Amino acid sequence: MDFFQHQLQQWTDWQAVMTSTATFEPLVRQIYLSENDPFKALEPVQSDFAATFHVGGTQIAIFPPAVIAPTTRDRYQTERFSLARVKRLGLAAPLLRHAGFIFDRYQFYYVIYEPLMGVPLTNFKATAKPDVKQALGQQVGLMLTQLNGPVTSFNTMPTTTPSADDLWADFGTDFVTERQRFLAAHPVTPNQFVHGNLVGDNLVVMTGRIGLQHFETACQGPRELELVPLILDAFAGDSDFLHGLLASLGQLDLVEAVLFGLLWRADGPMWLDCLMPTVPTNLAAVRTALTKLIKESKE
Secondary structure: OOOOOOOOOOHHHHHHHOOOHHHHHHHHHHHHHHOOOOOOOEEEEOOOOOEEEEEOOEEEEEOOOOOOOOOHHHHHHHHHHHHHHHHHHOOOOOEEEEEEEEEOOOEEEEEEEEOOOOEEHHHHOOOOOHHHHHHHHHHHHHHHHHHOOEOOOOOOOOOOOOOOHHHHHHHOHHHHHHHHHHHHOOOOOOOEEEOOOOOHHHEEEEOOEEEEOOOOOOEEEOHHHHHHHHHHHHOOOOHHHHHHHHHHHOOOOHHHHHHHHHHHOOOHHHHHHHHOOOOOOOHHHHHHHHHHHHHHHHO
């Protein structure tokens, strides 16, 4: 008898059941039994990729089978590697308890961890005072100086070279050419560890510190990649956060660093859509928009 009863033929099949406690309870119960951990009632946790549930004081993330998600093993290994790395660095992150796979109707990879106990920055910043936001921005900057260190290759994410030109075709030939020249003129260190998705929901504010979660899309690449979701989403250009961040990062030209990261990333066009209401035809327009967003932090 299979513990997972649903047939998965395409990604939408997974999306339809990934928060269903009834669907996953038999499978999760068996996994916890095999790991000699007590099973508790499931509570779904919002996730874009893995089926994630609270199970008592732990969380489990079950990765979709490779038949509908070819990158699933890569993401599972990335999560394992990243959680072990941040633990060695002494950074706040979920504590990995178990990781493995179970053969059922499909092969499912999973990780079980003790989650961070705090409030996502997305929720916390709505009522945070300016001095608190500055302190958090500084903490994030100090954390990045540790996190974004050099690493050997740990997955197959293609981020050690710039994203393909065809992803930028909608911006016009002149923009693509200017982007190529800009990236070629800026030397980088492409072997640094990058979380890659530091949006507000992946930064957790706890008593006295801030932590990271959800590492399955981490990669090896230039550290500037980290700044794009951090500045445009997590901090959303807030001058207090940015003032604190710059205090810890030193003489960084934040506008140029974010511009570089944006133009390198495969999802750069998406972030440009968030930054600008109209499609830019040159880098000067992008630089102007970033300067307008960031300038208040320097005042």
